[in-house]
Amino acid sequence: MTNQSDGMTSANVDWDARAASFDEEPDHGLSDPAVRRAWAGRLRGWLPGRADDVLDLGCGTGSLSLLASEQGHRVTGVDLSPAMVTLAREKLAGRDAVFLVGDAAAPPVGEQRFDAVLVRHVLWALPDPARALRHWCGLLRPGGRLVLVEGVWGSTDPVGIPADRLVGLLTPMAGQVRVERLSGDPLLWGKEVTDERYAVVAPARASGQELGEASAAGA
Numbered sequence: 218m219t220n221q222s223d224g225m226t227s228a229n230v231d232w233d234a235r236a237a238s239f240d241e242e243p244d245h246g247l248s249d250p251a252v253r254r255a256w257a258g259r260l261r262g263w264l265p266g267r268a269d270d271v272l273d274l275g276c277g278t279g280s281l282s283l284l285a286s287e288q289g290h291r292v293t294g295v296d297l298s299p300a301m302v303t304l305a306r307e308k309l310a311g312r313d314a315v316f317l318v319g320d321a322a323a324p325p326v327g328e329q330r331f332d333a334v335l336v337r338h339v340l341w342a343l344p345d346p347a348r349a350l351r352h353w354c355g356l357l358r359p360g361g362r363l364v365l366v367e368g369v370w371g372s373t374d375p376v377g378i379p380a381d382r383l384v385g386l387l388t389p390m391a392g393q394v395r396v397e398r399l400s401g402d403p404l405l406w407g408k409e410v411t412d413e414r415y416a417v418v419a420p421a422r423a424s425g426q427e428l429g430e431a432s433a434a435g436a
């Protein structure tokens with residue numbers, strides 16, 4: 218399935234050019250302590266309770282990676298933009314975290330497997346979301362989960378992926394899919410928002426081999 222609803226893909230955004238100012242948005246840089254606390258609280262509920270391996274895909278400047286690291290997780294971040302990766306490395310310097318330049322749809326993590334794949338505001342812009350989701354399920358250890366934070370932004374020319382579409386894509390490959398609505402919590406965004414924003418937490422139903430994805434990396 219191709220993300221044709223809006224014509225927007227990661228290919229037509231210059232993320233390198235956006236990197237230096239990316240953290241200026243309250244929900245990007247999390248510099249406001251109230252916004253930061255709001256995301257930290259949500260993340261604690263989405264990620265495993267014990268220290269685990271978290272793969273943050275399309276990690277940007279590493280703001281969620283840092284929260285995950287502060288909660289005790291080992292983080293691998295992947296982003297297509299070298300400028301974003303440089304900022305993420307700086308943000309998490311000295312922590313148990315590595316950042317790689319690569320495609321979120323087929324991250325360059327070799328045989329490594331993870332307890333959680335965390336993806337915020339990235340899936341909507343990938344050209345083939347269903348294929349990416351199958352691949353991500355294949356990167357999970359048994360008992361692992363996908364944590365996806367997405368939405369539909371704007372009213373005149375909205376971009377994004379609605380929750381019901383994402384749930385439909387996930388249902389064949391994941392266990393019970395939990396949707397958490399986020400629009401009603403202005404602390405997360407630093408303002409009131411009216412468009413659709415949500416998180417999905419989904420345990421992978423099948424192993425990577427069963428899904429045939431991890432072994433077919435790049436396919």
Ligand SMILES: C[S@@+](CC[C@H](N)C(=O)[O-])C[C@H]1O[C@@H](n2cnc3c(N)ncnc32)[C@H](O)[C@@H]1O
Pocket residue numbers: 227228232233244245274275276277278279280281295296297298301319320321322336337338339342343
């Ligand atoms: C809206 S930003 C979100 C950043 C981060 N996840 C966050 O929530 O702060 C989208 C990020 O995805 C990255 N990105 C876009 N397409 C990508 C792809 N195909 N593979 C890896 N990263 C990608 C961009 O470089 C950018 O850093």
